[in-house]
Amino acid sequence: MRFITLEGVDGAGKSSHIEFIADAVRTKGLHSIVTREPGGTDLAERLREVILRERMPPVLETLLVFAARTDHVARVIRPALESGTVVICDRFTDATVAYQGAGNGVSRQLISQLAEAAHPGLKPDRTLIFDCPYEVSSARLAKTGKTLDRFEREDRAFFDRVRSAYLGIAKEEPRRVRVIDASGDVAAVRGQITSALQGL
Ligand SMILES: Nc1ncnc2c1ncn2[C@@H]1O[C@H](COP(=O)(O)OP(=O)(O)OP(=O)(O)O)[C@@H](O)[C@H]1O
Numbered sequence: 001m002r003f004i005t006l007e008g009v010d011g012a013g014k015s016s017h018i019e020f021i022a023d024a025v026r027t028k029g030l031h032s033i034v035t036r037e038p039g040g041t042d043l044a045e046r047l048r049e050v051i052l053r054e055r056m057p058p059v060l061e062t063l064l065v066f067a068a069r070t071d072h073v074a075r076v077i078r079p080a081l082e083s084g085t086v087v088i089c090d091r092f093t094d095a096t097v098a099y100q101g102a103g104n105g106v107s108r109q110l111i112s113q114l115a116e117a118a119h120p121g122l123k124p125d126r127t128l129i130f131d132c133p134y135e136v137s138s139a140r141l142a143k144t145g146k147t148l149d150r151f152e153r154e155d156r157a158f159f160d161r162v163r164s165a166y167l168g169i170a171k172e173e174p175r176r177v178r179v180i181d182a183s184g185d186v187a188a189v190r191g192q193i194t195s196a197l198q199g200l
């Protein structure tokens with residue numbers, strides 16, 4: 001197991017646990033890196049700024065997400081995996097299926113074709129979906145006090161579609177994808193993460 005991705009609605013707690021996961025991997029004697037999407041390279045981080053700030057048609061948003069991902073996979077993810085490093089990535093193509101697909105109505109077929117172009121043959125070995133109700137994630141985001149990006153400001157109906165899409169992916173691919181109940185406290189979430197990483 002070398003490519004681990006974290007998914008879930010904004011505010012569920014992905015970023016809060018990513019270093020814990022990296023430490024768990026290092027404890028097993030494996031080298032690991034932490035990265036994120038959109039982003040992870042200079043070019044992809046510049047695209048991230050545009051994606052998170054500008055309103056744009058959903059297909060354009062999807063193309064930009066995959067443009068960023070193409071660079072990230074080529075320059076960071078594949079070289080790391082090829083050298084035996086475990087890659088832990090905050091969001092990947094499942095996020096596109098959930099946000100641009102279920103959230104914003106882009107076809108699954110287009111997303112699959114772009115995924116095949118951006119990262120042929122590459123799928124995460126394990127994906128953890130941080131799942132919680134809208135009330136929990138929105139309250140956590142509000143509590144941070146930071147200015148929310150345009151995805152974080154989406155309404156409940158949008159996040160309900162995103163959440164359902166993630167749970168659908170988990171059902172379709174139970175071997176790869178594990179659902180973490182992210183509504184509990186940090187210790188409860190960590191316990192589930194440890195179980196979900198077993199078999200590493
Ligand atoms: N289990 C938890 N209990 C209480 N608060 C939490 C928990 N996990 C995370 N938080 C808090 O919720 C906020 C959002 O968490 P975090 O930034 O990790 O979410 P995220 O899933 O990465 O969101 P985004 O998709 O917007 O990046 C942070 O302020 C964090 O401290």
Ligand SMILES: [Mg+2]
Pocket residue numbers: 014015016090
């Ligand atoms: Mg985050």
